[in-house]
Amino acid sequence: MDSTSAEDWPDIPNVQDLVALDRQALSELSDCNSLANIIAWNTKYLGDQGLVTLQLKQIPKQDAQHRAGFGKAVNRIKTTLLAKKEEKQRALKEEELKRSLAADALDVTLPGRGVPRGRLHVATRVMREIRGIFADLGFQVYRSREVEDDLTNFELLNMPPHHPARDMWDTFHTTTPGVILRTHTSPGQIHVMRELCPEPIRVILPGMCYRYEQITARSEIQFEQVEGLCIGARVTMADLKGTITAFARRLFGQERQVRFRSSYFPFTEPSIEVDIDWPKEDPNADRLTKGTGWLEIMGAGMVHPVVLQNGGYDPQKFSGFAFGMGPQRITMLKYAIDDIRHFWANDVRFLQQF
Ligand code: DAH
Numbered sequence: 001m002d003s004t005s006a007e008d009w010p011d012i013p014n015v016q017d018l019v020a021l022d023r024q025a026l027s028e029l030s031d032c033n034s035l036a037n038i039i040a041w042n043t044k045y046l047g048d049q050g051l052v053t054l055q056l057k058q059i060p061k062q063d064a065q066h067r068a069g070f071g072k073a074v075n076r077i078k079t080t081l082l083a084k085k086e087e088k089q090r091a092l093k094e095e096e097l098k099r100s101l102a103a104d105a106l107d108v109t110l111p112g113r114g115v116p117r118g119r120l121h122v123a124t125r126v127m128r129e130i131r132g133i134f135a136d137l138g139f140q141v142y143r144s145r146e147v148e149d150d151l152t153n154f155e156l157l158n159m160p161p162h163h164p165a166r167d168m169w170d171t172f173h174t175t176t177p178g179v180i181l182r183t184h185t186s187p188g189q190i191h192v193m194r195e196l197c198p199e200p201i202r203v204i205l206p207g208m209c210y211r212y213e214q215i216t217a218r219s220e221i222q223f224e225q226v227e228g229l230c231i232g233a234r235v236t237m238a239d240l241k242g243t244i245t246a247f248a249r250r251l252f253g254q255e256r257q258v259r260f261r262s263s264y265f266p267f268t269e270p271s272i273e274v275d276i277d278w279p280k281e282d283p284n285a286d287r288l289t290k291g292t293g294w295l296e297i298m299g300a301g302m303v304h305p306v307v308l309q310n311g312g313y314d315p316q317k318f319s320g321f322a323f324g325m326g327p328q329r330i331t332m333l334k335y336a337i338d339d340i341r342h343f344w345a346n347d348v349r350f351l352q353q354f
Helices: 015-031 035-045 051-061 064-103 122-136 164-168 187-196 237-252 285-289 305-310 327-335
Strands: 147-149 179-181 201-210 222-232 258-265 268-277 294-303 319-325
Touching: 015 035, 015 051, 015 064, 035 051, 035 064, 051 064, 122 201, 122 222, 122 237, 122 327, 187 201, 187 222, 187 305, 222 237, 222 294, 222 327, 237 258, 237 268, 237 294, 237 319, 237 327, 258 294, 268 319, 285 294, 294 305, 294 327, 319 327
Parallel strands: none
Antiparallel strands: 147 179, 201 222, 222 319, 258 268, 268 294, 294 319
């Protein structure tokens, strides 16, 4: 019933006025293109003083003959306009919502962006694992300095200035003569001995070391080491072997075989290197062990009498063992990492894997 013609209307004297009012209201409603327009239209036609409302107020004033017909007609106009208005209002509301969504594309119903979860660096994880194993074996952690002097890094470890063994460590020197970055954690042995002498010692010394080396897949200028030192009245090579075996099996698996080879370090006598057997099932086994089936994990030995003495201990009364290993190397083995440079490159794609 969009519009009505005079024939649809009852036979009343001012029917033309009503028809015109109805048409005008409908046409203006269809011109409304905002909710504000609709409110104005509503006031004009259906409000307290609205044109349709005024006609409603005319009903009682009609003569008795036409009153019912007039009343019906005006009420019909009002009801129809009200329904049309609501329909139009709904459509406009929907349109406005669509427009505002398109204009500023903020959809509050979208799920938010997740906060990425952090995790421990793989070097930290393995270091904690190593510390945990040695803690169970009764070793305390002793932290030693990274900036050392030549005396402690070399000389007190039984390497005098022109000792050829110094060639094993390419050193970062500072502008202050004799002050260097430690090339290994072994100088920590001297610090801990001098601090605790004459008490027995059972410590590990974890920390960063620095070497002036060409950076390759197998060598970095910085890397971590874990040094171990045990000193007491009757410490023997058997204690060293037992400790290392227990450690290697906890870290790599209870079925691991451990092999001790004789070797040379200036600060231990005798010196050994420790290998573990590598599972043949591992497709990388041949490459890692160069076909031997064995993989080196650390250097070790009985603390040299000169080093004991430099630490304040009487070699007649005390003996001890020491070992040193590189956790990055061990981590590479454990997780089949093929390049040591990944450790400090801070590439999250690498770090996320652990
Ligand atoms: N300091 C040695 C290195 O950096 C590792 C090492 C070997 C430490 C034997 C020791 C040891 O305590 O007994 O190559």
